Amino acid sequence: MPDVRLVSYNIRSLRDDPAAVARVVRALDPDVLVLQEVPRFRGWRRQRRALARACGMRVAAGRRACGLAVLAAPRVERVAREFHLLSRVPGLHRRALAIAVLAKDGARFTAASTHLDLADEPRRAHVRQLLGMLERASWRHRAPAVLAGDVNEEPGGASWTLLTGRFQDAHATAPAGEELTFSSRDPRRRIDGVFADAAFRVLGCGVPADPAIAADYPAATDHRPLLADLRLP
Numbered sequence: 001m002p003d004v005r006l007v008s009y010n011i012r013s014l015r016d017d018p019a020a021v022a023r024v025v026r027a028l029d030p031d032v033l034v035l036q037e038v039p040r041f042r043g044w045r046r047q048r049r050a051l052a053r054a055c056g057m058r059v060a061a062g063r064r065a066c067g068l069a070v071l072a073a074p075r076v077e078r079v080a081r082e083f084h085l086l087s088r089v090p091g092l093h094r095r096a097l098a099i100a101v102l103a104k105d106g107a108r109f110t111a112a113s114t115h116l117d118l119a120d121e122p123r124r125a126h127v128r129q130l131l132g133m134l135e136r137a138s139w140r141h142r143a144p145a146v147l148a149g150d151v152n153e154e155p156g157g158a159s160w161t162l163l164t165g166r167f168q169d170a171h172a173t174a175p176a177g178e179e180l181t182f183s184s185r186d187p188r189r190r191i192d193g194v195f196a197d198a199a200f201r202v203l204g205c206g207v208p209a210d211p212a213i214a215a216d217y218p219a220a221t222d223h224r225p226l227l228a229d230l231r232l233p
Helices: 018-028 044-054 120-141 158-166
Strands: 003-010 032-036 058-061 068-072 077-085 096-104 107-115 145-150 192-196 201-206 226-231
Touching: 003 018, 003 107, 003 145, 003 192, 018 044, 032 107, 032 145, 044 058, 044 068, 058 077, 058 096, 058 107, 068 077, 068 096, 068 107, 077 120, 096 120, 107 120, 120 145, 120 158, 145 226, 158 192, 192 226
Parallel strands: 003 032, 107 145
Antiparallel strands: 003 226, 032 068, 058 068, 077 096, 096 107, 145 192, 201 226
């Protein structure tokens, strides 16, 4: 049964220190990197590819819209990819779901990225939409799903509860490292999550506490990375 190391990271459009972001990712050595707030304006494609190269990975899914991407290490094969825009809400940023269907050591899985809204009702509506999209993608590709991203809500909120009604909250299931993901300079909130299908065994999930890695967190972006070690069926 292969193990998959996944990192979810909001990189704030690389407005801080891209080299620090790459150092954090290389130190964590993920199979899959699930990103939010990827550059999406001038030079977005060049910046995205440059980040992938700096991390020793390649782009597996994502488009310009909504600043989402999934990167994969060379040891992981991309089988398919999808990108879905969620319903438009006037006056608010457009939200989406980026999906990469991947395989490691012959076992398929679906890795997805999202970044949910600050407003409560649109966030709940979008969670209901993306749950249906993930269900269909998992069934279509015969690949259990893991969703990661910036929820903009803490555990116990309505949207978080919808997610955990379908998936395992990886940190709550197997806490490892530290809990709080925002902000990187003054961590006070857990608003980033990894949500894994019941088919996965969660080996551990949390913010890595290694001081050598954590020293780069404040320079890299305003979120801390969330690392999940998962075992595939």
